[in-house]
Amino acid sequence: MLPAPPAGRDLRLDFFRGLSLWFIFLDHVPSNIVAWFTIRNYGFSDASEVFVFISGYTAAFVYGRVMNERGFIIGAARILKRAWQIYVAFVFLLVFYFAEIAYVSSHFANPLYTEEFGIFDFFQKPDVVLVEALMLRFLPANVDVLPLYIALMTFFPPVLWLMLRQPDFTLLLSIGFYFVAKAFDWNLALYPYDHSWFFNPFAWQLLFVIGAWCGLGGARRVSPILNSPPVIALCALYLVFAAPLQLSWLFPSLSGRLPSWLLILPLDKTGLSGWRLFHFLALAALVIHYVPFDAKFLRSNWARPLILCGEHSLEIFCLGVFLSFSAHFILTEVSSLIAMQIAVSLAGIGLMVTVAALMTWYKNIERRGGKPPPSATQEGFGGVTAS
Amino acid sequence: MKMLSATLMLVLLAAGPARAAADSCDVPDNLVETLARLPRVGLSVKRDHKLEILVLSAAPKLSGEANSLKSYPYYLENELRERLKGTDVHVFAQSEPRKTILEVAKDLPRLLSERQPVLVIWQTGTVEAMRGIDPDGYGRALDSGVAALQNGGADVVLVNQQYSPRTDFMFDGGPYTENMRWVSQTRDIPLFNRYEVMKYWGETGAFDLTALKNDGTYEKVHTCIGRLIADLVMRAASLSGTVER
Numbered sequence: 143m144l145p146a147p148p149a150g151r152d153l154r155l156d157f158f159r160g161l162s163l164w165f166i167f168l169d170h171v172p173s174n175i176v177a178w179f180t181i182r183n184y185g186f187s188d189a190s191e192v193f194v195f196i197s198g199y200t201a202a203f204v205y206g207r208v209m210n211e212r213g214f215i216i217g218a219a220r221i222l223k224r225a226w227q228i229y230v231a232f233v234f235l236l237v238f239y240f241a242e243i244a245y246v247s248s249h250f251a252n253p254l255y256t257e258e259f260g261i262f263d264f265f266q267k268p269d270v271v272l273v274e275a276l277m278l279r280f281l282p283a284n285v286d287v288l289p290l291y292i293a294l295m296t297f298f299p300p301v302l303w304l305m306l307r308q309p310d311f312t313l314l315l316s317i318g319f320y321f322v323a324k325a326f327d328w329n330l331a332l333y334p335y336d337h338s339w340f341f342n343p344f345a346w347q348l349l350f351v352i353g354a355w356c357g358l359g360g361a362r363r364v365s366p367i368l369n370s371p372p373v374i375a376l377c378a379l380y381l382v383f384a385a386p387l388q389l390s391w392l393f394p395s396l397s398g399r400l401p402s403w404l405l406i407l408p409l410d411k412t413g414l415s416g417w418r419l420f421h422f423l424a425l426a427a428l429v430i431h432y433v434p435f436d437a438k439f440l441r442s443n444w445a446r447p448l449i450l451c452g453e454h455s456l457e458i459f460c461l462g463v464f465l466s467f468s469a470h471f472i473l474t475e476v477s478s479l480i481a482m483q484i485a486v487s488l489a490g491i492g493l494m495v496t497v498a499a500l501m502t503w504y505k506n507i508e509r510r511g512g513k514p515p516p517s518a519t520q521e522g523f524g525g526v527t528a529s
Numbered sequence: 530m531k532m533l534s535a536t537l538m539l540v541l542l543a544a545g546p547a548r549a550a551a552d553s554c555d556v557p558d559n560l561v562e563t564l565a566r567l568p569r570v571g572l573s574v575k576r577d578h579k580l581e582i583l584v585l586s587a588a589p590k591l592s593g594e595a596n597s598l599k600s601y602p603y604y605l606e607n608e609l610r611e612r613l614k615g616t617d618v619h620v621f622a623q624s625e626p627r628k629t630i631l632e633v634a635k636d637l638p639r640l641l642s643e644r645q646p647v648l649v650i651w652q653t654g655t656v657e658a659m660r661g662i663d664p665d666g667y668g669r670a671l672d673s674g675v676a677a678l679q680n681g682g683a684d685v686v687l688v689n690q691q692y693s694p695r696t697d698f699m700f701d702g703g704p705y706t707e708n709m710r711w712v713s714q715t716r717d718i719p720l721f722n723r724y725e726v727m728k729y730w731g732e733t734g735a736f737d738l739t740a741l742k743n744d745g746t747y748e749k750v751h752t753c754i755g756r757l758i759a760d761l762v763m764r765a766a767s768l769s770g771t772v773e774r
Contacts, residue, residue, distance in 0.1 A: 172697035173728050246695050252740050254747045257588040258693045260627055261659045261700060283661070283701050337662045391710070393559070405714055408707035410665050470698040474739045478694060478731050 153440040154433055156452030159196045163451050165189035167462035167490055170284045171469040175480050176487035183392060185384045186409055187422035190287055194346055195422065197291065197455070198353025201298060206306055206358055218299035225295035231460045232288040236275055239282045242467055264334060274333040281332060281339065285463055290341040293330075294350045301351065309355055316351035319344065324413060338412075345414040349422070361430070368427045377424035384421055447491075450498035457501060458494050465490040554753035556729050561757055563719035563765055567684040570766035573647040574616050580609065583646035583683075584622040587633065587656045595620035599748055604755025605650075612763060621646075629656050630667055634674045641681035649678050650758065652688035652723070654705035661700065668708030675716050686761065687713055687720045692727035694739050719765050721758055 165180040166189045182188035201221070209217030247262040264271050264280070274280040278289045305312040322328075323344035330339045367373060391407050409415045439445055451458045469486040476482065574580055584591060584602040595602040606620040621644055625633050630653055640646075651674075657667050671687075678685050687709050690702040702724060713720035727750065731738040736746055762768075 170698075172694075173692070173732075243699060249741045250695060251742050252695075252747070253590065253743050254691075254738070254750060255693045255696065256590050257586075257626075257655050257691075258659070258696045260656065261696050263627075283699060332661070337660055340661065391707070405711065408664070408668070408704065408711055411704065412663060412665065467698060474694045474697075478739070479734065480732055 152435060153445075153449055154429070154435065154437070155196055155200060156449040157440055157445055158192055158429070158452070159200075159455050160448035160450065160452030160458075162189040162192035162196070163455060163458050163462055163494065164448070164491055166193065166287070166459065167466055167494065168487055170463060170466035171473070171483070171487065171490070173473075173478075173483075174469070174487060175483045181425075183388060185381060185388055185421050185425065186415075186418045187425065190341070190411075191349060191414075191418065191422035193287065193455075193459075194290070194294075194349045195353040195356075195426065196452075198294070198350035199357035201295065201350075202302060202305065202354030202357035205298070205302060206354075209302060209306060214299070214303055217302065221295055221298050221302070225292050225298075228288055228292050228295065228456060231456060232278075232285060232292065233276065235285050235288070235460055235463050236282065238464055238467055239285065242471065270333070279331070279333045283340075284466065286340045288459070289339065290343055290346055293343040294347060297347075298354075302354065305351075305354055305358060309358055309360060313351060313355045313360070316348050320348040320414075329412070340412055342412050342414070345412070349414060349419065352423075365430075369431055374428065374431055377427045380420065380424045381428070384417075447495040447498075450502055451494055454498045454501050458498055461494055461497055462490070465493060553735055554756050555735075556726050556757070560722060560725050560729060561761055563761060565713065565717045565719045565765060567648065567686070567719070567762060567766040569682065569684045570648050570762060571768060574613060574766065574768055578616045580613065580616055580618045580648070581644065581646050582606075582609075582618070582620045582648045582650065583640060583644045584620060584650045584652070585633070585640070586622070586624050586652035586688075587626055587628055588624055588652065589626040590624075591622045591652075592624035593622060595622055598622060599751070601751040601755040601758065604752045605758050606755075608756050608759035609762065612759065613768065627656060629660065629662060630670045630674065634670055634677070637674060637677045638681070641678065641683065646683050648686065648762065649683045650686045650688060650721075651675075651678075654702055654709060655690040658690060658700045658702040658705050664704035664708055667705055668711060671708060672712045672715070675712055675718065679716065679718075684766075685716070685718045686758070686765075687718065688723050688758070689720065690724055692724045692731060692738065694731060695741070719761055721761055723754065726754070726757065 165182075168174060168177045168180050169182060169189065171177070177183075180189060181192075201224075205217050205221050208220050243262070243265070247265055250259065250262075271280055278292065281289055301312060301316075304315075323342070328344045329342045332338055361368075387407065409417050411418065433440075440449070469490055472486050473482060570580065582602075582605070584595070584605075590600055591598065591602060595606040597603075600622075602620045602622040606618055609618045609620075610616075623640060623644075625636065633653070653671065654667075657664075675685050675687075689706045689709055706722070706724060709720055712718075727736075727738060730736045730750070730753075736750055737744070738746065738750075740746060
């Protein structure tokens with residue numbers, strides 16, 4: 143039914159990035175019951191970690207090859223072009239966001255929400271807000287992983303240059319930077335109040351660099367250690383330790399009965415706390431251990447929707463944010479009943495898969511340059527042969 | 530896709546009529562249960578037959594003597610007076626609109642000495658979530674604020690942001706509620722999860738929380754919140770006299 147993935151690609155990356163995109167969409171629909179399925183409820187880390195790590199991995203893998211073959215300038219130019227695309231996507235989403243806010247603010251007069259009217263304060267000075275937003279100094283909720291991505295990509299060329307030569311040293315630098323930023327409380331400031339980026343780029347760069355380091359062969363080098371039984375057991379233990387803790391957090395009646403030394407929650411997401419980072423790394427180690435590169439299910443039909451979404455991560459991420467705005471709109475305008483939450487969640491995921499499939503189909507057509515397909519048996523979009 | 534659109538149609542049909550449900554304050558027990566106790570409240574009621582309550586918030590409409598308001602401090606006062614016959618119940622609402630916790634915390638000593646509350650109901654988190662201030666720093670400020678209130682001789686009940694479906698996508702109160710939960714556990718005080726309670730009402734159709742204009746929901750919601758907080762205070766302070774409903 144859906145276009146087949148290209149051969150030779152590590153489908154695990156696309157699969158899990160697709161999964162994280164679904165989760166990010168579900169988590170972003172406010173008060174959505176389907177978000178109960180997402181990993182944030184069962185451990186310290188969530189889909190954001192998956193997304194940032196895999197983005198670092200693929201960026202290093204793809205642009206590292208370009209930089210090796212065609213030099214630093216071409217590689218850097220490609221990376222900055224990507225950063226620019228993400229910036230344009232961010233501005234695109236911003237317009238929808240402002241449109242929805244403008245609509246609500248001009249019609250909203252229910253005395254029940256007098257306190258929440260404060261959210262529209264920034265609209266008093268649209269000139270300032272728009273400029274600040276374009277300068278990434280005004281970041282609406284739910285879109286804030288994109289600015290992080292822009293910041294990370296913008297500073298990636300020198301990082302990648304160094305990493306191609308001294309991968310371990312680069313990783314050490316990144317770890318050092320993480321701790322220095324933590325010690326000095328570094329973060330980027332935001333308009334109009336004295337607050338800062340929700341995803342602190344000085345902290346989250348570490349996960350991106352770890353991803354890049356793995357993408358450039360680090361993963362292969364540490365795999366004997368990662369696959370050793372004691373490490374696997376340790377990772378599993380940590381996940382088993384985290385799951386009930388996170389779950390109990392959602393049921394106050396349970397968490398009230400926990401001993402006080404277990405009160406390590408809530409964890410700092412802005413600064414990527416060590417608990418979260420190690421939770422994600424443990425999860426990743428287990429996944430790599432139990433899902434081999436050539437796992438059969440990755441080429442099965444039910445994995446294909448996820449892989450398609452993962453292949454077009456930027457576009458599908460933006461679509462997901464846009465769909466979460468729309469889902470929210472439907473939930474407030476039509477009905478917020480639980481059945482409706484399930485329906486908009488399913489419809490959103492359906493649309494994400496459809497759009498991803500269309501993009502793959504279109505890309506394949508473009509590649510062939512309008513010539514007739516080389517083989518009539520090749521699978522295409524919609525179950526018919528591609529033409 | 531066919532399956533999907535069929536499901537969607539079914540859901541749309543099912544969703545329609547449930548809107549006009551009865552207005553009842555009922556919520557599942559797990560939404561309002563608490564293991565924490567309010568010992569000072571219990572003592573004050575039993576020994577001194579007095580209960581001085583301060584409602585602290587940043588909500589513009591929650592300011593002044595409770596009996597001059599038509600919001601939950603007023604209904605809370607009424608409910609408690611009804612249940613605690615022979616006790617002098619007095620509720621005062623102090624609001625500091627648009628101020629974050631750092632500014633509110635500075636006022637705590639003054640409020641304590643002026644009002645001498647035995648119970649402070651502290652509604653917080655909305656302004657902080659709207660401004661996106663650091664949730665970690667918020668947790669620390671809240672923790673020291675609660676400690677100051679406790680050292681000043683008051684029990685504390687925390688109340689988180691309300692559920693506002695229209696603005697829900699513009700800011701995320703989750704991290705702030707998590708920090709309130711953390712403070713409520715380390716300081717052993719109740720947390721009234723107003724967000725989840727109201728979300729339950731919205732999802733079950735008990736109240737229509739999406740109206741853009743004033744449709745009378747304000748008073749109904751505040752009546753229920755006043756009643757549920759009164760229930761919580763009675764339970765956590767181990768007071769008898771709960772009115773059965």
